[in-house]
Amino acid sequence: MGQHGDKAREALLDAAEELFARHGIDAVSNRRIAEHAGTANHSAVAYHFGGRDELVRTLITRHAEDTNRRRAALAAGLDDDAALPDVLACLILPWVEHLGSLPVPSWRARFVHQIRTTPSMQEVLANASVPNALTEELNRRVQAAGGSMDPSTQYGRSWILGNMVLSVCSEYEARVQDGVESTNWTGVGYFLIDACAGMLAAPATHPGNFIRSPSPVSLL
Incomplete structure (x- = not known):
């Protein structure tokens, strides 16, 4: 994945971690994560991570x-x-x-x-x-x-x-x-x-x- 793709993934991870921390896991939709990350592509989570569970798994092991x-x-x-x-x-x-x-x-x-x-x-x-x-x-x-x-x-x-x-x-x-x-x-x-x-x-x-x-x- 190119540099732009890597930055997009990091922006989604940052957005998801903040929203999950503030509102809870089940209260935050993939669309809301994408919007908070500043992308108009509401399917960005699926595109970059394959789905919500993989996004969460990536967050868990991120650090x-x-x-x-x-x-x-x-x-x-x-x-x-x-x-x-x-x-x-x-x-x-x-x-x-x-x-x-x-x-x-x-x-x-x-x-x-x-x-x-x-x-x-x-x-x-x-x-x-x-x-x-x-x-x-x-x-x-x-x-x-x-x-x-x-x-x-x-x-x-x-x-x-x-x-x-x-x-x-x-x-x-x-x-x-x-x-x-x-x-x-x-x-x-x-x-x-x-x-x-x-x-x-x-x-x-x-x-x-x-x-x-x-x-x-x-x-x-």
Whole structure:
């Protein structure tokens, strides 16, 4: 595809990410995306991506290379006996710092929050997720840090933490856009690392048997 086609694809991706973040996935039509991207071709999504699902899949994986690069660089300095906060940093900081590298306003965190919470997109999300050996190893080390904690309790806490990180980043992204907060994504990242480490290390007073399968601290 030529340079003009590449620019048209990027404009559609930018438009879709913003509209999905602001209004929700199911509330935005392909025609509205095309119009917001500045094209009169209302079939532009189908032309450039083959359809809506492929557009969404492309958006999901759009920034994975940058996040994976940051994660690999951080994990390269991790000792075998690294403490829980250091392991969590390898999972959380690359995502948060990537958000901080985006121009303001950015829509990434809010888009990911929408895609993770829209029932109609769960199959698309599952099909777009590519296994990553480093992320899997980091999650294994986080789980191992739980020691003798009941697995279901650990799964439940990881489930809460994944949602917490995403929700905090989504709201902070909006607050930066509105001028309520100055941009300090690194500070947000370390705050989340401490909060996650505290929850994972806290004693359990009752078996947490409401979740029975692993729910890693995973971000897009």
